[in-house]
Every structure is written in structure tokens, then in C-alpha cells.
Amino acid sequence: MKKVTLSALAAVMMSGMVYADPMTLYSDPKTGQVFTTPAEGRVAMGDFVDAKTIDMTNRENNSYVAELGEKEKGSITVLNKKSPHFILGQETGPNMKIKAKDNSNMYLKLGTRLQSTFESRNKNYVDNTKDVTINDAYMRRVRLEVEAGFGKHTSFTMDIRNDNANAEDKGEQTFNIGDAYLQIAKPFDSSLVNFKLYRGKIDVSRTETSKSAYTIHYDRPHVADEAAQFITHNRRGTNAQMYGDWDKKIHYQIASGDGVAGTTLKDAKGVASTGVTSQNFFYGGKVKLSPFSGWEETKVTETYMGQGQHFTLGAAYWKTANIVTKNMPTAPLDHELINLEASAHYKGASVSAEYFAFDGVVKDWTKGTAVGNIGKSTGWYAQGEYVLPELGYIAPFFRYESWNKFKDASGYDLKSRIGGINWYLRGNTTKIGLSLQKDSYGASIGNYDDTRIKVTSQFFF
Numbered sequence: 001m002k003k004v005t006l007s008a009l010a011a012v013m014m015s016g017m018v019y020a021d022p023m024t025l026y027s028d029p030k031t032g033q034v035f036t037t038p039a040e041g042r043v044a045m046g047d048f049v050d051a052k053t054i055d056m057t058n059r060e061n062n063s064y065v066a067e068l069g070e071k072e073k074g075s076i077t078v079l080n081k082k083s084p085h086f087i088l089g090q091e092t093g094p095n096m097k098i099k100a101k102d103n104s105n106m107y108l109k110l111g112t113r114l115q116s117t118f119e120s121r122n123k124n125y126v127d128n129t130k131d132v133t134i135n136d137a138y139m140r141r142v143r144l145e146v147e148a149g150f151g152k153h154t155s156f157t158m159d160i161r162n163d164n165a166n167a168e169d170k171g172e173q174t175f176n177i178g179d180a181y182l183q184i185a186k187p188f189d190s191s192l193v194n195f196k197l198y199r200g201k202i203d204v205s206r207t208e209t210s211k212s213a214y215t216i217h218y219d220r221p222h223v224a225d226e227a228a229q230f231i232t233h234n235r236r237g238t239n240a241q242m243y244g245d246w247d248k249k250i251h252y253q254i255a256s257g258d259g260v261a262g263t264t265l266k267d268a269k270g271v272a273s274t275g276v277t278s279q280n281f282f283y284g285g286k287v288k289l290s291p292f293s294g295w296e297e298t299k300v301t302e303t304y305m306g307q308g309q310h311f312t313l314g315a316a317y318w319k320t321a322n323i324v325t326k327n328m329p330t331a332p333l334d335h336e337l338i339n340l341e342a343s344a345h346y347k348g349a350s351v352s353a354e355y356f357a358f359d360g361v362v363k364d365w366t367k368g369t370a371v372g373n374i375g376k377s378t379g380w381y382a383q384g385e386y387v388l389p390e391l392g393y394i395a396p397f398f399r400y401e402s403w404n405k406f407k408d409a410s411g412y413d414l415k416s417r418i419g420g421i422n423w424y425l426r427g428n429t430t431k432i433g434l435s436l437q438k439d440s441y442g443a444s445i446g447n448y449d450d451t452r453i454k455v456t457s458q459f460f461f
Contacts, residue, residue, distance in 0.1 A: 075099040083427055084305055087392055091427035092461050094213070095145060109147035111461050115140040115218055118455040125448040138167035140218050140456070143178065155183050158199075179236065192244040201236045202255045203286040204228060204318055206300065206341040206354055208235055213428050213460045214301040216385045216397045217435060222414060223356050223379035223403040226266075230337050230358055231282050231318040233261035239282075248296035251314075254285035259320040260335065267362040268377065268406040269445055274365075275326040284318030286339070297343075305427055306348040306387040314341040327365040333374065335360040348389065353382040363406045372408060379403030385422070393424035411444030420454075432457045
């Protein structure tokens with residue numbers, strides 16, 4: 001009986017060499033014989049496919065799997081492959097980028113930014129009875145970052161933040177929206193024309209435009225922070241802007257949008273207004289030049305990790321007119337800001353400096369429309385860092401700042417000096433720092449020295 005069955009299978013296999021299509025086999029339970037056609041008393045055994053067909057099908061499937069693997073390779077990325085190798089590895093992207101399998105132009109980026117500060121602070125007044133010592137530990141920045149790519153040209157970027165949580169007596173603070181802008185990149189396939197809509201930064205200052213994760217010191221210069229509020233709220237009040245570059249040699253930005261906020265509009269003494277009732281849209285722009293071939297600026301940052309070189313000069317003009325405040329309802333303010341910048345780096349050494357000229361500054365809200373209560377302010381800062389890759393990317397840095405908060409009166413000078421050292425354990429992804437800062441306030445703005453020792457850390461993914 002076994003011989004009969006084997007003979008039948010052999011015949012079937014021989015026929016399968018001719019016919020590639022599958023066939024159904026049948027068996028007679030009584031005799032054990034195998035047949036290729038149905039009949040009474042025969043039971044279907046299942047479909048038979050010859051070895052050649054199976055082999056070809058496997059090859060096609062393996063080819064498909066291999067092709068799918070190539071297509072999916074790199075669909076989720078984390079590391080910045082151009083980053084140097086630090087003690088803890090290469091920098092992250094930033095953020096984890098997840099590409100859609102069915103459309104490589106669509107993606108989602110997720111990331112976090114965490115900066116902590118442990119600080120010992122002494123305020124030493126000319127009147128020693130006012131002296132105070134503060135020991136403080138707080139979260140300088142806590143942020144969740146999200147970016148969604150909708151296609152070749154369009155993406156949306158936003159972050160949710162809770163900054164300065166537990167600073168002094170502020171408690172846990174609240175979450176709010178920082179960036180929230182729609183970017184239309186190269187709609188005409190040219191770097192000359194790009195657009196941002198909604199909550200994107202306007203370039204009132206180089207250091208303010210750089211991500212805080214890329215600054216050499218977490219607290220930016222006082223005069224730059226003033227510029228961030230002087231034209232529009234937090235330099236990103238809802239706006240529309242166009243920007244671009246020509247071969248990275250000429251960069252520009254023009255923008256218009258929502259103006260200042262009453263809660264951050266301050267007089268020369270640092271006191272906030274009681275509110276803004278009306279104002280015009282702000283407008284203005286900035287131009288930056290990288291005149292030397294091979295020294296073009298490709299990214300606004302203050303940290304270079306000992307890589308490459310650049311040299312850039314820039315100038316900006318911004319204006320918000322007819323600002324009517326509750327403090328001075330009969331005297332609208334016209335805010336004008338001029339910003340000049342210069343920056344350069346060569347491998348481990350980097351320097352940058354900025355100059356600010358403010359017009360429409362209020363000396364003291366309580367003086368109202370008194371003669372001489374509205375005037376001008378000027379300030380500047382210079383800073384530098386030197387990265388030592390051979391010593392594990394340790395980087396000493398400095399910053400000096402001078403700001404005359406109201407030019408037409410005495411006692412409004414603020415000077416700030418900072419020296420410190422950063423240690424880039426994984427570039428900007430993981431770093432720690434130690435700094436000493438001394439700020440001196442003139443007789444009309446507090447009349448004291450503010451000395452701070454800070455231990456900082458950053459985790460940026």
C-alpha cells in the first residue's frame with residue numbers, strides 16, 4: 001500500500017513540474033490511495049504546491065521584507081550623526097524624530113528640556129540693614145517640545161513650559177505655551193523665502209533668538225531680556241514673518257504682529273505697568289551678513305563644541321507705536337529698538353557681542369507725563385567661551401554687560417560680570433556648569449551688589 005501511495009505522490013510531483021498552479025489531493029481512507037480528482041468515498045487532503053513554486057514565492061517574500069527593511073531604516077532617529085563623541089556619547093538630534101512609513105515627508109518629533117539651578121545669592125546694599133542672603137534650588141526651565149511635519153514644506157512646532165519653578169518664593173508656577181508656529185519652508189524651493197505664522201521669535205537679539213539649550217549661561221543678559229519685551233511679548237507675540245538666506249552669506253527677517261504685554265512692560269526701575277489698553281501692530285526686521293567665504297553662519301547658537309568656524313555681523317530695527325497704558329492714558333508711547341550684533345568662532349574659541357538702543361523708555365510710572373519722564377536707554381554685552389576637547393569638553397566662559405537704563409538721569413547704571421565653566425558630558429544633551437556672577441545696581445535702581453554662585457545642569461533630548 002505504501003508503494004502505491006508513493007507512486008501516486010511521485011506522479012503528482014512530476015505533474016507539478018509542468019503545472020505551477022496549486023492542486024488539491026484526495027485520499028481513499030479504505031485503500032490509502034491518493035488521487036488528483038474528487039470522487040465518492042475520497043477525502044480532500046489539502047492543496048499541493050510544487051517545490052519550485054514554493055521556492056519562487058519565498059524569494060519574492062524575502063525580497064519584499066528586505067525592501068521594507070530598507071524603507072523603514074532610519075524611520076526613527078535620535079542621534080545627531082555630525083556630533084563629536086563626548087564622554088557620554090553623541091548629542092541627540094535634538095528630539096526623537098519618527099517618520100511615517102507611508103510618507104517620508106511626514107514626521108513627528110518629541111523632546112524634553114530640563115535645566116536646574118542650585119544657587120547661593122547675596123544682596124549687599126549700601127544700607128547694610130537691607131542685606132539679604134538667599135539659598136535657592138529651582139527648575140530654571142522644564143519643557144516638552146513637539147514638532148509635526150505635514151509634508152515637504154510645512155511643519156508645526158510648539159512647546160509647553162514651566163520655567164523658574166520653585167525659584168525664590170514662586171512655588172510650582174504654571175504651564176504655558178512658548179513657541180507655537182506654523183513654518184512654511186522653501187515653498188518656492190529656494191532658501192530665500194520662508195514663512196512663519198503665529199508664535200515664532202522675532203530677532204530682537206542674537207542671544208534671545210538662540211535656543212536656551214544652546215546658550216553658554218542659562219540666564220541671558222539683562223539688557224537682552226529687556227529687548228525681548230520692548231517690542232512684543234516675550235519676543236514671540238502672535239505674528240507673521242518672512243525670512244531666508246542667500247547661500248548663508250546674507251540672512252534676513254521681516255515681521256509684524258501683536259505688541260507688548262502690560263505685565264512685562266517695565267519702567268527703568270523695573271516696575272511693571274498696570275496694563276496696556278491699546279497699541280499698533282509692531283513691525284521691523286533684521287539683516288545679517290557673513291562676508292567671508294567658508295565662515296558662513298549655518299545655525300544661531302552660542303555653543304560650537306570645538307567644530308568649524310563662522311563670522312557674522314547683523315543689524316535690526318523694530319517699532320511698536322501708540323502704546324496706551326493705564327499708567328499714562330494721555331501719553332501714548334512709541335517704542336523703537338535698534339540692535340547690532342557681531343559673532344565669530346574658530347574651533348574651540350567663540351565670541352559674541354550686542355548693542356541695544358531703546359527709545360520710548362519710561363523712567364518712573366509714578367511720574368506720569370512729567371517732563372523728562374520718557375527718554376532713551378542703551379546697553380551692550382560681550383561674552384566668550386573656549387572649549388577644550390582634549391580635556392573632555394570642559395569650557396571656561398565669561399560675560400560682561402553694561403546697561404544705562406535711563407540715559408537722561410544719573411544712578412540708572414547696571415553692570416554685570418560672569419565667569420564660569422561648562423562641562424559638556426554629551427554636548428548640549430547633557431552638561432553641567434559652575435558660575436560666579438556679580439551685578440551692580442546704581443543708586444536709582446536699588447543701590448546694591450548682587451552676587452550669585454550657581455551650579456547648573458541640563459538634560460536636553
